[in-house]
Amino acid sequence: MSDKKKKYLGLSGIIFSYSVVIEGDTNIKALTDKNATKSNEIIAFLKKSGIDEKDIKTTTYSLEPRTKYYSCRYDQPNSGKPCLPSEIVGYTIRQSADVKVRDFTKIGDVLAGVTASGANDVSSLQFTTDDPTKIEDSARADAIQKAMAKAELIAKTGNFKIGRLLSIEESNYNPVPYYESFAPKIMSAAPVAVPTIEAGSQETKINITLRYEIK
Secondary structure (H helix, E strand, O other): OEEEEEEEEOEEEEEEEEEEEEEEOOOHHHHHHHHHHHHHHHHHHHHHOOOOHHHEEEEEEEEEEEEEOOOHHHHOOOOOOOOOOOEEEEEEEEEEEEEEEOOHHHHHHHHHHHHHOOOOEEEEEEEEEOOHHHHHHHHHHHHHHHHHHHHHHHHHHOOOOEEEEEEEEEEEEEEEEEOOOOOOOOOOOOOOOOOOOOOOEEEEEEEEEEEEEEO
């Protein structure tokens, strides 16, 4: 005897990623100072917007050289000179972080403000849910009760009795999201429009199959 129960999970927040990407020449100090200024401005904005420090997590910090390569064939044709070696012409710094926004009314303003504060890459918008364990346990209990009631009804209708329970089988269904999201990759700092974010809900399903002896 089978029964399926569907429950909806409340969304607890949204996580997005942002990056500050800065290119410069070979003056590494000037480049790192510029990155630090922009990154600190973003963090200051987030904290001012009510984002807790524990919800801001730096995920990437990299300093990579940009190298120019010379081709003897195209850059020095028939010169008879040794081919020029490659040289570093500048560096690129990328600093990325994940941010969790727990207040859905602030999401649009936070996304726009992060970009206005200096982030030139905002992406990976993900909705997070409450701990699904309690919701799944509730769905599981409801499904078992309904399957037992259904078995009793069928036994009564068929004029037989059900015996001992032989097995319980459970099938979980992947949650199906119910929301509209806006996760732009923003490449310009100003002007910045405030995106609309719809939170919605998320569904989880539990399917229970009970197997009984028949008397």
